[in-house]
Each structure stands twice: as C-alpha cells, then as structure tokens.
Amino acid sequence: MEKILITGASGFLGTALYQQMSASRQAELHVISRKEIFYPAVISHVISDYQDADRFRKLMQEIQPTVVIHAGADLDPSPGIPDTTPMVWEAAAPWMKRFVFISSIYVYAPGISPITEESATAPWSAYGEQKLREESFLQEAAARTGIPALLLRLSALAGPGEPGRKASTRMLQAALDGKPVSVSDSPEQRDYIDVRDATTCILQLAVHQHPAPGASILNVCRGHGHTIGQVFEEGIRPALEKLPLPFTRLEIHSSKQINYASVSNRKLLQAMPAGFQFRPLEETLQRQLSLMIRRRFQQQQQQDRLYSSAVLGLEKPLVDMHVHTNVTDGQHSIAEMLEAGAQAGLKRLCFTEHVRHSSDWFPRFYGEIDSWRKQHPQLEVITGTESAIRTASGDIDISDAILQQSEFCMASYHTSVKTLPQQNETDFVQAEFECSMAATANPLVDVLGHPMAMSLKKKYAVPFTYFEQLARQCARHHKIFELNLSYHEDLLLPLWEMLCREGSLVSIGGNTHHKDEIAGHLNHFYSLLTP
Numbered sequence: 001m002e003k004i005l006i007t008g009a010s011g012f013l014g015t016a017l018y019q020q021m022s023a024s025r026q027a028e029l030h031v032i033s034r035k036e037i038f039y040p041a042v043i044s045h046v047i048s049d050y051q052d053a054d055r056f057r058k059l060m061q062e063i064q065p066t067v068v069i070h071a072g073a074d075l076d077p078s079p080g081i082p083d084t085t086p087m088v089w090e091a092a093a094p095w096m097k098r099f100v101f102i103s104s105i106y107v108y109a110p111g112i113s114p115i116t117e118e119s120a121t122a123p124w125s126a127y128g129e130q131k132l133r134e135e136s137f138l139q140e141a142a143a144r145t146g147i148p149a150l151l152l153r154l155s156a157l158a159g160p161g162e163p164g165r166k167a168s169t170r171m172l173q174a175a176l177d178g179k180p181v182s183v184s185d186s187p188e189q190r191d192y193i194d195v196r197d198a199t200t201c202i203l204q205l206a207v208h209q210h211p212a213p214g215a216s217i218l219n220v221c222r223g224h225g226h227t228i229g230q231v232f233e234e235g236i237r238p239a240l241e242k243l244p245l246p247f248t249r250l251e252i253h254s255s256k257q258i259n260y261a262s263v264s265n266r267k268l269l270q271a272m273p274a275g276f277q278f279r280p281l282e283e284t285l286q287r288q289l290s291l292m293i294r295r296r297f298q299q300q301q302q303q304d305r306l307y308s309s310a311v312l313g314l315e316k317p318l319v320d321m322h323v324h325t326n327v328t329d330g331q332h333s334i335a336e337m338l339e340a341g342a343q344a345g346l347k348r349l350c351f352t353e354h355v356r357h358s359s360d361w362f363p364r365f366y367g368e369i370d371s372w373r374k375q376h377p378q379l380e381v382i383t384g385t386e387s388a389i390r391t392a393s394g395d396i397d398i399s400d401a402i403l404q405q406s407e408f409c410m411a412s413y414h415t416s417v418k419t420l421p422q423q424n425e426t427d428f429v430q431a432e433f434e435c436s437m438a439a440t441a442n443p444l445v446d447v448l449g450h451p452m453a454m455s456l457k458k459k460y461a462v463p464f465t466y467f468e469q470l471a472r473q474c475a476r477h478h479k480i481f482e483l484n485l486s487y488h489e490d491l492l493l494p495l496w497e498m499l500c501r502e503g504s505l506v507s508i509g510g511n512t513h514h515k516d517e518i519a520g521h522l523n524h525f526y527s528l529l530t531p
Contacts, residue, residue, distance in 0.1 A: 022393060031044055321348070
C-alpha cells in the first residue's frame with residue numbers, strides 16, 4: 001500500500017485533498033500541518049516551524065512516504081526565508097516514488113494568449129517568484145535522481161471554505177450583511193477553478209497515474225478567465241437571487257491589471273477520465289454561499305443557552321429538536337404536531353424532515369411551517385432538516401437550495417456507505433463511527449444526529465469511547481451532539497454524564513413521529529436526572 005504524505009493540510013486546498021482522499025482507503029494517508037487534525041483514516045503530524053529541518057528529517061524517517069503532495073505554501077513569502085520544497089524533497093527522497101508540487105499559473109507572464117505549459121515564465125508577485133524557484137529546484141532534483149516530479153500549476157481556487165480575503169467571498173458577505181454589493185468591470189481576468197474539481201484533478205494525476213522519470217509540468221485550470229464583473233453576473237447574482245437577498249450593484253476598483261484570460265488545460269483534460277467536467281461557476285459560488293449561511297446559523301447556536309449541557313441539566317426545559325411529520329415518515333401533519341407540542345408545554349420544537357438533494361417539496365414545507373408558527377407564538381418553532389451521511393468523507397445528501405433555508409442541519413448515519421467494508425458487526429460499527437467523525441468535520445453540518453444509532457438498533461456492541469471521541473470531535477468543530485431519547489434510551493444517563501463532563505453543546509431530540517410521543521421521552525429523561 002502506498003504511503004501518501006500531504007503537506008499544508010490545514011489550508012484551503014490541503015483540507016480538500018485529505019478529506020477526499022481519506023474516503024477511498026486506498027493508501028496510508030499522512031498529513032502535516034501546524035495544528036493536529038482529527039479525521040478518519042488520516043494520520044496527523046504537527047510541525048509548528050516549517051524551517052525545522054531536523055524535525056522534517058525525523059518525521060520522514062518515521063513515515064517513509066512513497067508519494068509526497070507538497071501543498072504547503074506561503075501566500076505572502078517573506079524575503080530571506082528559505083523555501084521549504086528543497087527540505088521536504090531531501091528528507092523524503094530515500095523512500096519517495098514521486099513528488100507532486102502544487103505550483104501556480106502565476107509563474108507565467110500575464111497577458112499571453114493562450115498560456116500553455118511551454119509559455120514564458122515571468123512572475124509578477126513574490127508568491128509566483130517563490131513557486132518558480134521551487135520548480136527550478138525540482139526540475140534539477142528530478143533530473144539528478146530520476147524520481148518523477150509533477151509540477152501542477154493551479155489557477156485561482158474558489159468554492160466552499162474559500163478564505164475571506166477573496167473578492168467573491170467579500171461580495172457574498174456584503175449581501176448577507178445587508179450592505180451594497182460592490183463590483184467593477186475591471187479588465188483584470190483570472191481563471192477560477194472549484195477547489196473540489198482541483199482536488200479531483202490532483203488526485204487523479206498524483207495517485208492514479210505514474211509519471212515518467214524527471215519533471216513534468218501541467219496546468220490545472222478551467223481554461224478561461226473571468227473579470228470580477230463576470231464573476232458577479234455569472235455566479236454571485238444568480239446565487240443571491242435564489243435566496244432572495246437585496247443587493248445593489250455599485251463600484252469596486254482593482255489596482256491590478258492582471259490578465260490570465262486563456263490558460264490552456266488541454267493536457268489536463270487528456271489525463272482525466274472520460275466524462276470529467278468542471279462545475280459551473282454558479283454552482284461553485286452557490287455552495288460557497290450555503291457554507292457562509294450555515295456559519296451564521298452555527299454562530300447563533302454557539303450562543304444559544306438551550307444547547308448548553310449545563311443549562312439543560314439545571315433548567316430542564318421542554319424541548320424536542322427531532323420531530324417528523326407525514327411529509328416524510330411521521331404520522332401526523334405539521335398542524336397536529338404543533339398543536340400537540342403547544343398542549344404539552346414545549347418551549348421549542350424543531351422539525352427535522354428527511355431530505356435528499358432532490359427534495360423539491362422543501363420550500364413549500366418551509367412556507368407552511370412559517371405560517372403555522374405564527375399561530376403558536378408561545379412555542380419557538382425551528383425548520384430543520386435531517387440528511388443522510390452518504391460518503392465516507394462525510395458528505396450529506398442535501399441541495400444548496402435546502403441548505404440555505406434550513407435553520408438546523410442535522411447529519412445522520414442511516415445506511416451503509418459503499419466505500420467501506422461492512423461484512424460483519426465490527427466493520428459496520430467502525431464504518432458508522434468513521435462516517436460520523438467525518439460528517440462532524442463537514443462545515444455544512446450543525447448537529448450530529450443520533451450518533452451510533454444504526455449499530456445500537458442492530459444490537460451491536462458499540463465501545464463507549466466512540467461516543468466520547470464523537471463528542472470531542474463535535475467540540476473541535478463547534479458542532480452539536482444529539483442526545484436521542486429514542487435510540488439512546490438505554491444509554492441516556494452515561495451519555496448525559498459524559499456530555500456534561502465534556503461541556504458539550506447538546507441537542508435533545510425525541511425522534512418523534514407521533515403526536516402522542518411529544519414530551520413523553522423528554523419527561524422520562526428528566527425523571528432519570530432527578531435524585
């Protein structure tokens with residue numbers, strides 16, 4: 001089995017790389033970053049100082065990587081600080097079969113059309129100059145040793161998790177803040193590629209193909225540029241209009257006159273599997289907007305007293321954060337469940353209907369709840385969703401349109417994930433645990449629904465340490481752990497005590513499908529807490 005090492009794992013691209021690669025379980029995956037990373041099938045190594053050559057050498061001796069993907073980068077390199085690529089290469093060379101270097105199209109001179117891998121290099125920034133220096137070292141080292149070095153020149157990355165300094169992020173943030181969205185039709189053009197597409201390309205080239213000895217260069221890009229004005233018209237305006245959010249087109253000026261309008265991706269497409277296509281810019285920015293909206297909900301949840309284990313244990317409020325109606329698999333209508341909740345004296349009720357990417361009924365459902373909640377002002381009504389964890393990398397089955405309306409996004413493991421072996425009890429339990437750990441790291445998720453419930457339902461033995469690790473993973477990623485009063489019935493007290501010890505954010509849900517169940521599970525749980 002290959003031993004793959006990814007550097008810069010806490011960055012925008014590095015995170016996308018290890019999350020996608022970990023799902024395949026086809027290699028022993030190691031990551032290096034400045035902070036520890038907790039993710040299924042990922043072995044994390046912390047290096048606080050990337051100039052510590054001794055630490056790198058000892059680490060390479062420990063890992064003995066066969067493939068290195070060097071994604072670590074300093075976007076604003078300081079003069080006089082040595083480049084890291086020579087150190088990483090020399091430390092890993094005794095075991096390395098190939099080295100993949102994440103470079104940039106900004107090593108090219110801007111304004112050339114088209115820009116091919118053979119075009120002249122003339123970086124316009126310190127970042128581009130650093131990348132070109134490191135490329136030169138790798139070309140010499142690959143020729144000297146015969147170890148293949150793949151130099152991937154990436155265009156501008158976009159998509160979920162994009163750093164806030166990018167223009168597209170700033171425009172989306174302005175709209176969410178209710179401020180005017182400012183753009184200009186500057187002649188500056190850049191080639192934008194979705195970070196998920198870039199990751200797919202990198203892994204195809206780095207893992208599934210075997211480059212020839214020596215250094216080879218490949219552009220990783222969409223193949224055409226956009227001005228900021230075009231980004232707004234083709235991606236941001238359609239994303240905002242679907243909410244809808246009020247916005248005004250004003251002016252923002254760029255001092256840079258950089259033109260990367262036509263970067264050739266012909267060689268890249270020849271290397272990719274048949275049928276591969278880049279995501280449209282609108283889809284990229286729609287997902288980015290969904291993530292920004294989710295973060296707003298999550299910030300509100302961090303401050304909500306009724307998710308605090310301390311407050312819940314002291315005040316014992318009547319809440320049910322996991323309710324279904326006959327829109328999916330419940331037995332009663334929205335009106336009947338709300339009436340039952342009001343009569344039971346609930347303080348808060350959250351509808352968490354099962355949704356899929358194709359659930360086109362959700363906007364109507366949301367509108368109906370919005371009208372009914374006005375008839376029960378004493379009851380706080382939340383319109384949430386319950387989405388299935390569908391891959392071992394923690395992806396959930398939900399569309400951007402639903403994500404942007406959902407006030408409480410729950411991820412639950414319901415069925416087996418095909419990419420993991422599940423022939424026996426041990427494998428099934430391990431699969432549910434690993435998928436849940438990955439979903440908790442998904443920034444689109446607010447709450448981990450009924451942790452380990454499918455294994456408990458099958459009467460499988462679940463190590464209690466799995467619940468502890470999931471609670472800590474929730475805390476690391478500022479997520480809520482659901483104490484499910486139905487699936488966790490036999491573990492309520494030990495789970496509750498553990499969540500209190502960890503200081504966890506907790507959602508109490510009855511997994512309620514019938515109006516007569518409203519508050520019943522909750523009253524039983526609170527009776528257990530009463531001495």
